[in-house]
Amino acid sequence: MRHAGTDPELMDLIRRFVTPGRRYMRLGGSSLRLSGPERDLFVRELVQAAGEITPTELGILLEGGWRERKTASWLVAVSGRTEFRNRIGELLLASGGPYQGSLCIALATFGTDADADLLCTYLDRYLPGPDFRWDQTAVFSTLLHLDAALGTERAAPYLAAGGLWQQWSAATPNTVRDPQEYRQIVDQLCSFTGECAELFAGTEPRN
Template identity: 40%
Template sequence: MPFQDPREIGYGHVIERYVTRKDSDRPRYMDLASTRVLRPGWPHAEHHARQVIEDAAAITDAELNALLGYEWRSRLTAAWLIGVARRTSFRERIGDLLLESEVCYAGTAYCFALARFGTPADAEIISAYLERYLPRTDLYYNQPSALGALLRLDAHLGTHHVTRFIEPDGLWDQWVQVRVRPEDRSPYAPAEQRRWTDLKCDFADGWTLG
């Protein structure tokens, strides 16, 4: 899918309005890509949450499409806004972008959005991603985020899509053994990946319900 600068299609404002947020202490995409928004006591949490909620509600579908057609910062931000607002009309687009994995970093946000949607269709998309990319032990893309999202979805849906991936010596173990040094493997335990997904989704629930 070719990239298109929003300025070329009449949406030049969307980068500064939603992605960089020059009125903040640092660009929004950096906060969304990091974990500091999930840390208890972060002094800017309330202000950040309020802005995210407002923008998730205000951004138009056309503006979201403009962001999803551009580079990773724009896609990451758009996927977070889509997930916070649970705009399920973007499920197919988010799923296609996740499966294509054209850019770095944005995939974690796609997984967040699908986990927030919380339906069997979302579990199927993430299962398809893991089927495609877990056997690719030469690649480190968004396999951990996808596993965490699928674990959350299975728990909420009462399904067992993830079982075949995390069986002993299965695809997840094989991927971790190749991609992660032995001393660094603790954070890659499936339960830890589920915990991070839960933190993101539960934090977003707090935003939208607060």
């Protein structure tokens, strides 16, 4: 992991891509509350950043803290850089901090069976135990989203009586959010990302 306090290269990328306009704070659910000119400006600047950042720079941000990873995940999603799929899967499986839902949004935006596989790998590792992780509900809700998009039923075994989701929910009753309700948020975030991706597709070729 790289730390901004001792890494000038990372600090420069944070200045350029993470903190402008408090971007890292407005990505995710906060973006759904934007409207009018404020929303339009945020979208334009996010799309511009997705076009400016290079693959190497994205890789560096993904080695940083949660703010850097969160921002990088969204830039990856907007620009459709599927070459980062495995790296995002690794970070998700490491379950190393808050706001891991941004990693899920990137996988949901890619929207393939390979992305569902990564989500299932996470669930198979972390649902059998009662431990609370940052992202069980986000991961499972994203799998529900991908099932709907792909016409699959990958989530069904987890939801079945005695399935892993049922077991984990029973073991952690105070930490569980309704995955179907959270899935609606995933749907909205993917719609927002799709809007940005359409604008990105009309820009100059990316780095």
